[in-house]
Amino acid sequence: MQLAPLPVVIPLLAAVVLLAVERHTPLWLVDATGILTALATTGIAAMLADKALQQPIVYWFGGWQPASGVAIGISFVIDPAGAMVACFSALVFAGAFLFGWNYFDDAMARFHILMLVFLGAMTGFCLTGDIFNLFVFFELMSVSAYAVTAYKLEASEIEGALNFTVMNTIGSFLLLAGIALLYGRTGALNFAQIGRAVASSKGDPLLAMAFALLFGGLLIKAAVMPFHFWLADAHAVAPAPVCVVFSGIMVSVALFGAARIYWTIFAPIQPVTEVVKSLLLYLGVATAVLGGCTCLMQRHIKRLLAFSTISHVGVMLAGLATLTPGGTAGFFLYLAGHGLTKGALFMLAGILMSAHQNIDEIALRGQARDLPTSGVCFALGGLVLAGLPLGLMNSGRELIDKSAEGTHLWIPYLLALGSALTGAAVLRTAGRVFVGLGPDPGEEEQSPSKMERDKRRPSALLLIPVIVFLLLCLSGQARLVEDVALKAAATFTNHDGYATLVLGGQVPSIPTPSAEHSGPLIDWLSVAFAVVVAGFQLGRHKTPRCLRWTADLVAFPFFKALDLAHTGHIGDYAAWMTFGLLLFAIAFVW
Numbered sequence: 001m002q003l004a005p006l007p008v009v010i011p012l013l014a015a016v017v018l019l020a021v022e023r024h025t026p027l028w029l030v031d032a033t034g035i036l037t038a039l040a041t042t043g044i045a046a047m048l049a050d051k052a053l054q055q056p057i058v059y060w061f062g063g064w065q066p067a068s069g070v071a072i073g074i075s076f077v078i079d080p081a082g083a084m085v086a087c088f089s090a091l092v093f094a095g096a097f098l099f100g101w102n103y104f105d106d107a108m109a110r111f112h113i114l115m116l117v118f119l120g121a122m123t124g125f126c127l128t129g130d131i132f133n134l135f136v137f138f139e140l141m142s143v144s145a146y147a148v149t150a151y152k153l154e155a156s157e158i159e160g161a162l163n164f165t166v167m168n169t170i171g172s173f174l175l176l177a178g179i180a181l182l183y184g185r186t187g188a189l190n191f192a193q194i195g196r197a198v199a200s201s202k203g204d205p206l207l208a209m210a211f212a213l214l215f216g217g218l219l220i221k222a223a224v225m226p227f228h229f230w231l232a233d234a235h236a237v238a239p240a241p242v243c244v245v246f247s248g249i250m251v252s253v254a255l256f257g258a259a260r261i262y263w264t265i266f267a268p269i270q271p272v273t274e275v276v277k278s279l280l281l282y283l284g285v286a287t288a289v290l291g292g293c294t295c296l297m298q299r300h301i302k303r304l305l306a307f308s309t310i311s312h313v314g315v316m317l318a319g320l321a322t323l324t325p326g327g328t329a330g331f332f333l334y335l336a337g338h339g340l341t342k343g344a345l346f347m348l349a350g351i352l353m354s355a356h357q358n359i360d361e362i363a364l365r366g367q368a369r370d371l372p373t374s375g376v377c378f379a380l381g382g383l384v385l386a387g388l389p390l391g392l393m394n395s396g397r398e399l400i401d402k403s404a405e406g407t408h409l410w411i412p413y414l415l416a417l418g419s420a421l422t423g424a425a426v427l428r429t430a431g432r433v434f435v436g437l438g439p440d441p442g443e444e445e446q447s448p449s450k451m452e453r454d455k456r457r458p459s460a461l462l463l464i465p466v467i468v469f470l471l472l473c474l475s476g477q478a479r480l481v482e483d484v485a486l487k488a489a490a491t492f493t494n495h496d497g498y499a500t501l502v503l504g505g506q507v508p509s510i511p512t513p514s515a516e517h518s519g520p521l522i523d524w525l526s527v528a529f530a531v532v533v534a535g536f537q538l539g540r541h542k543t544p545r546c547l548r549w550t551a552d553l554v555a556f557p558f559f560k561a562l563d564l565a566h567t568g569h570i571g572d573y574a575a576w577m578t579f580g581l582l583l584f585a586i587a588f589v590w
Helices: 006-024 027-054 080-099 110-127 131-149 155-186 191-198 205-222 229-237 240-266 270-296 301-321 325-356 372-386 392-405 411-435 442-446 459-473 478-492 495-503 521-538 545-565 570-589
Strands: 057-060 075-078
Touching: 006 027, 006 080, 006 110, 027 057, 027 075, 027 080, 027 110, 027 478, 075 080, 075 110, 075 495, 080 110, 080 240, 080 325, 080 459, 080 478, 110 131, 110 240, 131 155, 131 240, 155 191, 155 205, 155 229, 155 570, 191 240, 191 495, 205 240, 205 270, 205 570, 229 240, 229 301, 229 570, 240 270, 240 301, 240 325, 240 478, 240 495, 270 301, 270 411, 270 545, 270 570, 301 325, 301 392, 301 411, 325 372, 325 392, 325 459, 325 478, 372 392, 372 411, 372 459, 372 521, 392 411, 392 459, 392 478, 392 521, 411 521
Parallel strands: none
Antiparallel strands: 057 075
16 A cells, blocks of 8 residues: 555655755744644554554555565555554644744744654654664654654753663663674564564573563663653753654554564564563552653643653553553553643643743642633643543553452552542642642742743633644544454454464454443542642641651651652662663563
8 A cells, every 4th residue: 555654754845845944934834834734744654543543554665575574675564553653642742843833933934844753763763663663753753753752952851861872772782682682693684583582482592582672672762660760850841842752652653563572573582471461560550550650740841741641651561561461451552541631731731821921839729710620621631641431541541450450459459549640630739720729838939949931822722722632532432443343453462363474375354352341349449549649749738747747657657768769870770770671570580
């Protein structure tokens, strides 16, 4: 199908055109070009996804078809999951461009050029059938992301971008080293051909090392604990439209890449499967809970939302680590719901910056009473993060919970705890900033918090993508989308079917699994706990002293330890990354 390369070609071509004419193009036309390009990419990817639901598509560049089961050329493999994630990525970029209308008036078209390259690389990452091209698109995404993070070129922006760059460059080296090991062992770079070559391997330590390096690199990009330290630093300094993309899709798409590598290459290798079911499942749970706790500690709203992203990445990783079509379908639904919700919340943080030139929760107490619609949307976003039984995130979480129950019954409750803590932090912020709840900050308002400035823009315009994103997330058609996600997951998790599709042969029909839900009780408990925690933090000054003393006695040492771990020093972050890689070695030995 000739449309297959277009989701990559269109944004890259638009970036080239803007680069050529940027000095002679008015800003409104640059903004419009970004939005229209992202929407066109969304539409084409949606068409490919619709076709792929009927029959997955393999596009060989230059017409270089496989010969005798050996891949000669380079391919795009358009399966339903890859096409839908590419489509959703372009949608998030469209929302970011719309929110960024008239935001970057001092950068001509250069910000838009970088973002369009970012989009083209991300769609290519989702569609490629070649592991080296996966690395190339990974690098192109990374370079674009580094540049847009440090867009303002101030000291804090450069520091945050430096942490981001160093940690993710280490991840790139790990990814490239893993690819080199696979190529050395199999002589192939095509996913399907590598998968067939390693299927007969039993306990090959070289393949175990390749798996650890590949997943280590991708888990850094996905900000899974203990690889996560760079993310909050980058989010705190990046412009709001960039944060929409970072939290909305960038970290999630790294998990998608990890899942692609597992199901196409490593699924037949039993030791790797055991590590995924144990280590990665537990890492997902730990990331969900610890990310939620760290989120609750924040007063800088963008850092708060960044740690919320880390927590929800843990939920998504747990869904993938169940290694079931239901858990994988839950991951896809959760990816979309989380991306829409978190994108909307970062836009709302941008609205606060635009209206009040500050992003500190304490300093903004009661200052945003003039933004009631933004306050309602912010609180609604908090409820959705907490587990409100409505929409895409809820459908995904229920599928993940049901799949995880087969491993340990307690896992869904810990995942719900992480979600509840992030929801509590967002609800607390909504109550303090938009309503004026909580005690008078007093001396807290004077504690260190960098003063920030942003361009003033009309809030009514900025609310348009916020409302659209929230409505899409809470859509009443979630059950219909759930059926599509289950069908896509069934195709995505079929190792042999993927190899047959790419290298030739008759692809058998795959039955669509039925949806199994964990029920709404745990969701309501999660929401109730979030409301209680937010209420306690806002009304803490009115609670009995013994209750406050008990809470401090239990929570303070734990929160203090989390705070000390986030030093801001790259060397410490690299040490934690080394510890994370060591966990892979221990898991294989164990």
